[in-house]
Amino acid sequence: MLKTIRAKYKYYIFDSVDKVNLKKCPAMKYIVLTLYILFIVCVSSLSKSINIPKDFKDIQEAIDKADLGDIIIISDGEYKKDIMINKSIELCGSGQEKTALMGSIVVQNAGPVIIESLTIKGDKGNNAHFGIYCSRAFLTIKNIKIFGYHHGIGSESSKLIIKDSFITENFQVGVQVENSLTTFIEENDINTNTGSGIRISSSENNITITGNIIRKNSIGIEIIGSSPRIRRNAIENNQVAIFSTQESNPDIGIDDDPGLNVFISNPVVIINMTRRLTIQAKGNYWGDSNGPNNSAIEGKIDYIPWLKSNPLKTQSVCQYGKLSVCWGNLKGSSMSQKNSF
Incomplete structure (x- = not known):
């Protein structure tokens, strides 16, 4: 029972712990954890x-x-x-x-x-x-x-x-x-x-979109004044895969943390409407070993390097609940460098 309740409330308590300033008060983290344990005991005995x-x-x-x-x-x-x-x-x-x-x-x-x-x-x-x-x-x-x-x-x-x-x-x-x-x-x-599969607006931090299948929507992910982290998603057959506007700065993949997203059969993959910002979108598969074509991206987008091979090519399209099989192949894919688009 204690293990079950601990799992239910883990995001709540550890979010509080993460906000503790350990440099100023290193003992506070242990105080918060102690209070959490007491809370769990009380809830488990009363529910x-x-x-x-x-x-x-x-x-x-x-x-x-x-x-x-x-x-x-x-x-x-x-x-x-x-x-x-x-x-x-x-x-x-x-x-x-x-x-x-x-x-x-x-x-x-x-x-x-x-x-x-x-x-x-x-x-x-x-x-x-x-x-x-x-x-x-x-x-x-x-x-x-x-x-x-x-x-x-x-x-x-x-x-x-x-x-x-x-x-x-x-x-x-x-x-x-x-x-x-x-x-x-x-x-x-x-x-x-x-409309959009996912719409994130006015949300600067702590947004994670990972391991989803996002398909057959007008826009896969719409980002308005927000900065989500986007990893390991299969984004397929949307009119636009990702649309970013109003000073949004999504993280779709960086050098030491590649995106590992798969973009397949989206006429437009990424639109960046914020001209002064460059969207980081490294380490993704763009539907072709040569990376995205001219019509697939609009605006400032840093997509180099990219995944060279399609992890779904040798198996059926990944079904709901079976993403882990696909991502095992994806992580082993080679990556390609390109000096200019």
């Missing part, structure tokens, strides 16, 4: 499981009556309900294929909150703006399928983790992050959204 519909028929009623740290387990079935979460709980379905919610989830002024193992679905007649939306919260989303909303997931002024999820067929943006405190978008399949 309980609440079952839907056994204990409560209504999900919102279960949330309202839950204590901090409780786990609400939703049984198989389809539930038509909008949900508001304003306390630290875990909302857990029985799996994407078994538990479906038709409605929106709003997480506000709360955390840590975990939502996992269910499908959240809208439709053309659904007026909900977001499938999941969080504001001033700390939210972890795991093993979720979201489709049929204006925006799949939205976050404002929050700490957000999205992992192992399937975000598809939303009418505008798959994942929208604004004024982020910390965001990790890891190992998801984000595809077939009418």
Whole structure:
């Protein structure tokens, strides 16, 4: 139990530890860790499981009556309900294929909150703006399928983790992050959204986009006044793979930390609208052993050196949940130097 809860809250506590100035107060880190251990012991002894519909028929009623740290387990079935979460709980379905919610989830002024193992679905007649939306919260989303909303997931002024999820067929943006405190978008399949797969705005630091499949969106990753770190993604069949504007300075790969991203079948790979900044995009595969062609990039982009070979060429296109196989080949690929474009 202690190990499980430790995993749930690791991002929260270690983010606090990282902000400690060890030069001024080296003992503070140990004080924070001690408090964390005490917190874990307290939570593990007090949390309980609440079952839907056994204990409560209504999900919102279960949330309202839950204590901090409780786990609400939703049984198989389809539930038509909008949900508001304003306390630290875990909302857990029985799996994407078994538990479906038709409605929106709003997480506000709360955390840590975990939502996992269910499908959240809208439709053309659904007026909900977001499938999941969080504001001033700390939210972890795991093993979720979201489709049929204006925006799949939205976050404002929050700490957000999205992992192992399937975000598809939303009418505008798959994942929208604004004024982020910390965001990790890891190992998801984000595809077939009418607008951008991911949109990051007004978020300067602590944004990591890694190990995702981002495909068949108008724009794969849209960056507005932000500086995300982008690594090991398969960005395929978007009209534009990455669009960067308004003084954005994304890190798509540097000399000692190559991007290892794969760009395949995107008519335009990177557009940099900030003329005074050069985007670092080293160590990526551009769909050709010769690197990007003239029409693939716009603006100042430093892409030398690049990956020379396609890690997906000798195997089927990487499927959701199997990225680690692809990246093993990618890391072993040779890199090419080119003096001028």
